[in-house]
Amino acid sequence: MKKNITIPIILIPLMILAIIMACRSEDNPTKFSPPTPPDLSHSNDAFLYNNDGKSLYERYGLSVIWRWDDDFIRPSQRATPVDESLVIDIGKMIEYLWIGSFTAQGEAGEKFIQEHIPVEVVLIGSYIFNDDGTRLLGYAEAGVRISLLRMNELNFLNQNWMLDPGGGVIPTMNHEFSHIVHQKNGIPTGFNSISENYLGSSWSNNVSLSDAIKLGMVRNYGTLNEYEDFCEIISHYLAIDEETFNLIFIDQDDCTAYTTANEIVNCNELNEGREKIALKLDLVKKFFSDNFDINLTSVRDTLLHRVEKVINLNDIPES
Amino acid sequence: MKNFKYLILFITTAILLSCEADNGVDYLHDESPEARISKQIENYSMLLTGPENGWIGYYSPNKSYGAYTLLTRFNADGNVVINSDYNLGGSNGEVLYRIDKTDKVELVFETHGLLHEIFETEDNSIDGDFAFNFISTSEEEIILEGKIDPTDDITRLVLTPAAESDWELDSVYEMINNLNTSVENSYFRNVTYNDESIASFKFNSITRLSSLLFSVSETKDSIISQPISIKPTGIEFLLKPEINGVVLDGEFLYDSQESAFINTEESLKIVHSDVPHLLEHYDFGARYNIRYNYLEPEKSSSAFDVFFNNYIETVFADYGVSIDRVYIRDLNEEAPNLHIYTNAGRVRAYVTYEVRDDEKVYFSLTGDSNVDLSEGEIWHTILNPLLEVIIGSETGYFIENTGGLLRYTNGTVTLINADHPKYAINYYDFN
Helix, strand or coil, rough: CCCCCCCCCCHHHHHHHHHHHHHHHCCCCCCCCCCCCCCCCCCCHHHHHCCCCCCHHHCCCCCEEECCHHHCCCCCCEECCHHHHHHHHHHHHHHHHHHHCCCCCCHHHHHHHHCCCEEEEECCCCCCCCCCCEEEEEEEECCEEEEEEEEHHHHHCCCCHHHCCCCCCCHHHHHHHHHHHHHHHHCCCCHHHCCCCCCCHHHHHHCCHHHHHCCCCCCHHHHCHHHHHHHHHHHHHHHHHHHHHHHHHCCCCCHCCCCCHHHHHHHHHHHHHHHHHHHHHHHHHHHHHHHHCCCHHHHHHHHHHHHHHHHHHHCCCCC | HHHHHHHHHHHHHHHHHHHHCCCCCCCCCCCHHHHHHHHHHHHHHHHCCCCCEEEEEEECCCCCCEEEEEEECCCCCCEEEEHHHHHHHCCEEEEEEEEEEEECCEECCCCCCCHHHHHCCHHHHCCCCCCEEEEEECCEEEEEECCCCCCCCCCCCEEEEECCHHHCCCCHHHHHHHCCCCCCCCEEEEECCEEEEECCCCCCCCCCEEEEEECCCCCCCEEEEEEEECCCCCCCCCCCCCEEEECCCCCCEEEEECCCEEEHHEEEEEEEEECCCCCCCCCCCCCEEEECCCCHHHHHHHHHHHHHHHHHHHHHHHHHCCCCEEEEECCCCCEEEEEEECEEEEEEEEEEEEEEECCCEEEEEEEECCCCCCCCHHHHHHHHHHHHHHHHCCCCCCEEEEEEEECCEEEEEEECCCCCCCEEEEEECCC
């Protein structure tokens, strides 16, 4: 027979309290320490953290890490720090071209940035080279940190450095930022079933742009999986003017103009891939519109207009 | 039930007593680890900022590289001035540093500067360092070990207090120029002992290594790579190499009259010579093609680089002809030929060649060509100055194996014009 055991109710809280009090220790090695405010003695930090309410930290809680810390790369990777004289220009660029192209869309853009901006951006001077000889262009970690690479090549006259969808700094930012977006919100329903398959780690085995388009992706790296596909479509769409983007990725080619069987097959395969890209792009635009009230086309137009201004001035304009 | 209540009370009391133990940590030392580390960091900081003229050391990223002079002046505000003979001073400047604790207490050069530029050579792959662990410290010497590249080839940097005069690097830059191949002098340098040649000497301005080639027996040659330190007045072999019993010790002072590095005390000299002591063997003709090594023009002599660049500019200015590729093709076929790419078409001039017992190669034009190279003809006027230098030496061309390309697997070979040994032309080979 099961017997109920009863303890005077007064004893229970007393016991718990006694145990807690007795075991509390001032020497607890895991005691939480709140982050210390950054040392603002360097002009870079003053600009980034305490700039009359205008700094990225004050406005968005974004920490820009520019002093080298090897915790930000793996032991097998090799990279170098950013040049300290470039940090303020990079900070301005992050705000004007990346954040600003969204916040210029109004309250919705501001809200979108506030909700998705990473906690940290890490500036690295060079590429990150892996020990297998490959190199990274940038990366995002768990939705909280984006690492921006080859910052020492900063050149406001070089449109390619800023906008090349295959590794320019702004597409890289938008690519990594898009990872944060899908890490928090997922990807549009149906996006991952438009293309029949992804190539996984084989994406790097001589997959050409044409191969990628035939599969319904805008870049070979997009063939890795649906997440990279999602990020690449966004970063490409925002970095390329409409006419060029449509010409390469959307518009159907006239296959009757070709004469050989191979050319015709190739043309048809590319057209099928472009249909897939168009479907994905529509889903992505709707996803941004429905979830965040963001018009990606308008973001793109703002970004491209701003890049043009930067090139003309060879500087970031005062907003 | 009553017993159970007592049991609960007993357990509670036991827990209370066990937790009541003194929570203070008994340290082996008088201070906590944090306090000791903090004190150590402070000590290192005072040590680094101590010497009035900073510290001097010789930095070599790995065993395949020679050493760069490194002068550092650490300031208490976190800045450090780093000057060096790297890049002839073009990368000197100030960066931020910090002394930090991760696994060990470390010195990190945390913004981009000279050490990072060296690190970035060949896509960050030369095993350099810009974060160092402290190994030992005193006011006379600080020994640091590279932290980033924990291979068996760990960078070791020894710093000693610098003198004010150490910071005057202009004469060091000049000495580097003296070490590089000369526009005036022969490409060859030999080491002599009592005026007898004992080894060939070469200096690679990229890797900062010297190489010494000599015979150890009738059938065996030996080549040794040696890091050298470059000083305002001359050079010194850091590892004191030995060549058949002769030790290259002490400083070799530069004598501008002789264009030679001389160690009078040891009766040793490094002198230009029209004839090499020895050259690394290259099996000329074993590969189909060789092409002027435009990828690494520094492998050719300065004199040839100057000649070639002037020649290209002159030909373009005078005749509107640009020359962008120079090959010697089909070396192991019946009809070897000189093949020159120009904007006016590709010129193919057939040659014969012979490698003789003196281990030099001799070229002759056969007269067969797709353009008219006869004297007085336009193509003769355009191409003859180049042909004179690259195949026209009557006393042939010394052949030197110069190893592989830095980024590719192709081998390279240098042909040195024996009539004018200041002209050394480097080619890479391929089939």
